[in-house]
Amino acid sequence: MKSFFKKYKGYFIAFMIVLIVTLICVENYVAEETKPEYVSYEQYQEDLKSGKIDTVYYSADEEYMRYTLLNEDTKDMTLEERLEYDKYEKDDWRMTMYPAYEDFRKDLMEYDVNVVVRSFTPNTLAVLMSAVMLVIPFYFVFAMFTLISKATGGGAVKEEDLIQKSNVKFTDVVGHDEVIEDVQFIVNLMKNPKLGEVTGARVPKGVLFSGEPGTGKTLLAKAIAGEADVPFIYMNASSFIEMYVGLGAKRVRELFKIARKHKPCIIFIDEIDAVGGKRTSRDSHSENSQTLNALLQEMDGFNTSEGIIVIGATNMPDKLDKALLRAGRFDRKIMINPPKDWRVRKQLFEHYLKDKPVSSDVDLDVLSKQLSGFTGADIESVVNESALIAAMHNEEVITNSHIEEAIDKVVFKGNRSKEKETEVNTDKKIVAYHEAGHAVASYLLGIDIARASIISSTSGVGGAVFNQESDSQFLTNMDFRNKIKVLYGGRASEEIKFGTVTTGASNDITQATNLIQKYVQRYGFDDDFGLLDINVLERYMDTDKIMTKFSTMSKSLYSETMKLLQENYNLVEVLAQKLLVMETLTGDSIKEILEMNK
Ligand code: ADP
């Protein structure tokens, strides 16, 4: 096999080059055919101000945007009718620069223009699709080529790629003081590998960090290596998995061989669930389980006085094979949690803003309270992004609006996905009314809103309303009921507007259910039961009765929410329309809009 490919390699490359060149020519030709007229930004502004523009199509990650001009058909249509219209001719289209980072959406609103966020016009999309179809066979050839070269000797673990020197210190890690205390013993052990023998205490060989991505697992492991001043050996477990049987196991053995040569040292295995997942009887001979076995053998094969500690990281500890967690392996488990409250998020902001000029209008307390659920990695990105945005504006300090803009980018990163945007018109409308429902319910019930958005968020929900995190830990029964109503507000609004409901509310329903369960079972808020923690009395309870309680409560809260929104639906309408144009609104502007229309 190998010699065959060697022999014909020249032909192969020539063939691929010809293919690529043809493709590029074809694509350019077709693209040229369908490209709208390119006009200057001034021309665009003139079109806008003279009311000639129908719809603007843009995507924040593209340099150019396209727009349609009103034609004979569309000039008398309403905004909504125009969204449905699809008989544009080539002459109706124009193209100009996309003015990134300017408030250009505000202008669009003034002139009654539709806005669609997406990357491609249908025509170029078609061209790209066909190009992709042509590229696929080429890709396969290429993939085969690389695979063969790997199988025939490539892909060995390279020592110098694995070993890093870490300069990270514990002071670089924010909000994990307890964890740092817990792992201090590793630092001591690295400095004096015999320590375990001396004290007679049983020292673990492996520590498992579990927690969401971006919470600082890697950072902590590096900090341990940095504090102890020992080499940091990084390996991502997914790179153990190869198509060729035996290669994963071989890599594990090589990894430990390298570690022995450089001890004392820290081995960090990221995403360890990739090899350490539960074995099933079906795949007990598979590649995965061979790799896992190799890992177990290696861990059993050294003793702690050698000065090697293996740190594994995962965000799904439940999925790990029990064998990995047994004594002498990863038998110390440490949770690495996201910031536990806004104070930690504030510390993270302060940490990353330390050496950056910040304007006095930035209120870190307010920001940190808004961003519940943000990890250390998220906050670091927000800070970096806002510094970039400030630089792009040629401003010397980071202002609050730079940070706001950066937050939007980080929350919604990578979610302006192309496939989703083609269905944008109807979906977006539903999402807008759904989110407006949450926001209006919050407003009417006196709960502060941090922001609302209809751009898909990473949570997979269509959009999002972020409620301000409250300082108080004590909630009254009214607070509970109001929180549940806000969660129901999205679904209720959909029902009022469209008469049907979508699956978009499933996460809301889960959250509301949790609250209802706590309300009845934990906090003794329910009058019928009295001040009892039902969990304590569980075995005396009739589950049917509790279930009935839950569902009665849910139904009555939902109908109260429906009533509240029905009576104030003009507010939902106004806000939903605004969201369709602006996509994201801050808490302050929501308040302003609602106050004005009340
Ligand atoms: P994980 O390994 O848990 O996915 P990382 O350690 O790779 O997360 O975090 C990515 C980056 O985010 C880090 O390099 C660091 O810059 C930042 N970060 C995350 N958590 C923290 C934290 N607690 N303190 C300081 N920085 C953090």
Ligand code: ZN
């Ligand atoms: Zn919702």
